[in-house]
Amino acid sequence: MTDDSELRKLAGSADVVVFHSPVTDLGGLDERLEQSGRHWQAIEMGMGSSESREQFARLKAMTGRSTLPQIFVNGRFVGGLRQAEAQLPLTGPYPSAAGWMGYLGLLPFLAGALGVWFGPAWLAGWLAAYGAVILSFVGAIHWGLAMHRPAAAPEAFYASVTPALVGWVALLLPRLIGLPILAAGFIAWRIWEHRQPGDVLPRWFRRLRTVLTIGAVSALLIGWFALLPLTGRA
Known part of the structure; x- marks a missing residue:
């Protein structure tokens, strides 16, 4: 059963919480x-169980509102959709900047992959x-994210x-071995990220x-193919 203190904790668990x-x-x-x-x-509040109905009753008592959705901003109840949209600045440059920087970061991958095919092997x-x-x-x-979580697990x-x-090990090995190791590293890391709780990374970033992982892995493998005796220039 969720008591009032736990409900308030849920309401303040993110910048914006939508019941x-x-x-x-x-x-x-x-x-x-x-x-x-x-x-x-x-936070989904189904009405199929007595516990869920009691949780909703506590939420109504706390906010004075009898319908869903109920939205909290920085732990403070602001109302429903209309009230939330009036108070929230829902547009900003950060995701766009992250996207552009991410896509621009693929250009050296592309240049390197094409360079291995059409330029010197080094x-x-x-x-x-x-x-x-x-x-x-x-x-x-993820090191930075873990630093900002009060009770981050050591495994993070x-x-x-x-x-x-x-990456360090891959650089110590011949390129014919190092490039696929890097590609495998990107794939394995993206799988690890995917398995993290939903509140660790925003969905747009996922x-x-x-x-970006697909782009990086593709470029690394394209460069690797250029080094293979049967498919590349070797």
């Missing part, structure tokens, strides 16, 4: 929250070096340095990471 039912029409608010880059959480070293740097970077994101810190170690 809704399984059939609530959010009017696109969820998509706009994703695009805004804000940390938000949706450009494979440039491609591998850039891949190792970016693999280290995506791991470091351990895992966040693994991509850097994989989607962006998937696209």
Whole structure:
């Protein structure tokens, strides 16, 4: 059973918390929250059990509102959809900036992959070096996230340095071996990210990471194919 203190804790668990039912029409608010880059959480309140009905009764008593959705901003109840949209700045440059920087970050991958095919073979070293740097970077994101979580598990810190170690090992090996190791590292790390709780990374960032991972892995494998005796220039 959820008491009032636990309900208030839920209401303050993210910048924006949306209590809704399984059939609530959010009017696109969820998509706009994703695009805004804000940390938000949706909490579904089904009415199929006595516990859920009691939780909703406590929520109504706390807010004085008898319908869903009920929306909290920074732990403070603001109302329903209309009131939330009036108070929330749901557009901002951060997701767009992250997207553009991410896509621009694929250009060195593309240049390196094409360079291995049409330029000197030593450009494979440039491609591998850039891949190792970016693999280290995506791991470091989670070190920073763990630092800002009050009770972050030690495993989050351990895992966040693994991509850097994989990149370092890949650079020590011949390019014919190092490039596929880097590609495997990107794939494995994206799978690890996907398994993290939903509140660790915003959905827009998860989607962006998937696209960028596909781009990075494709470039690394294209460069690797150029080094193979049967498919490349070797």
